[in-house]
Amino acid sequence: IDDAKVQKIREQMVEPPHLREQRLVEQYGIQQAAANVIVSERKFADLFEEVAKEVDPKLAAMWFRTKLKKVLNYMKLSAADIKFTPKQLITLLQMIQHHKVTPEQGELVLRELVKKPADPKELVQRLGLERIEWEDLELAVKEAIRRNQKAVKDYLAGRKEALNFIAGKVMELTGGRADPREILKLLRAELLKKS
Structure with a gap:
């Protein structure tokens, strides 16, 4: 061969x-x-x-x-x-x-x-999964904070799990189209302004 x-x-x-x-x-x-x-x-x-x-x-x-x-x-x-x-x-x-x-x-x-x-x-x-625009996400975060003042107070008092509750409310407002990591990042930034 x-x-x-x-x-x-x-x-x-x-x-x-x-x-x-x-x-x-x-x-x-x-x-x-x-x-x-x-x-x-x-x-x-x-x-x-x-x-x-x-x-x-x-x-x-x-x-x-x-x-x-x-x-x-x-x-x-x-x-x-x-x-x-x-x-x-x-x-x-x-x-x-x-x-x-x-x-x-x-x-x-x-x-x-x-x-x-x-x-x-x-x-x-x-499937309606287009990513939400950044500006719309910012508005949803601010709205979730405005609507959930008790959770905001709990978070600022040290109850970290309250952040997840507010993040869930943002997900509801955005129809699940936002990235959870981006939500948490924006939420922390907004809540830091309030502390």
Whole structure:
């Protein structure tokens, strides 16, 4: 057998999962545990590698290990059952990476994507998950503070859990479209002015 034929055979061989797992850790800088889940199914690993070319590999690995695997398991599906395109998943993860949707909203979109593949941007609109504008969030925070003076007094008196109560009221006012981390940041800033 000549060298060219040997090389062709090598190229056609499938990379063993344990070697692929190690390569993913080294090549993409992801955690071993994530790589282990990713290589559990060949199609899953192939999809990850396509996505990781376009999105932060660590973000992609976290989503593959936790969110995507959870959604597939809940729906009793395997990677072979995935109908959405790599581009659709890339678009969703880029929206999360660029803070167009929160991770929580992203998970809702992912569920829809698994059920019935569509453009993630259209799914965000259809589900009413467009991010709230910063100015609108500021207004909602001020309104929640105005309406919940007892919770404000409790927070200023040292009851830190009151902050979560007020944050919940902001979420109600924004229809769940605000990032909880941004709400807490704004709330702390506004309440600091009152102390």
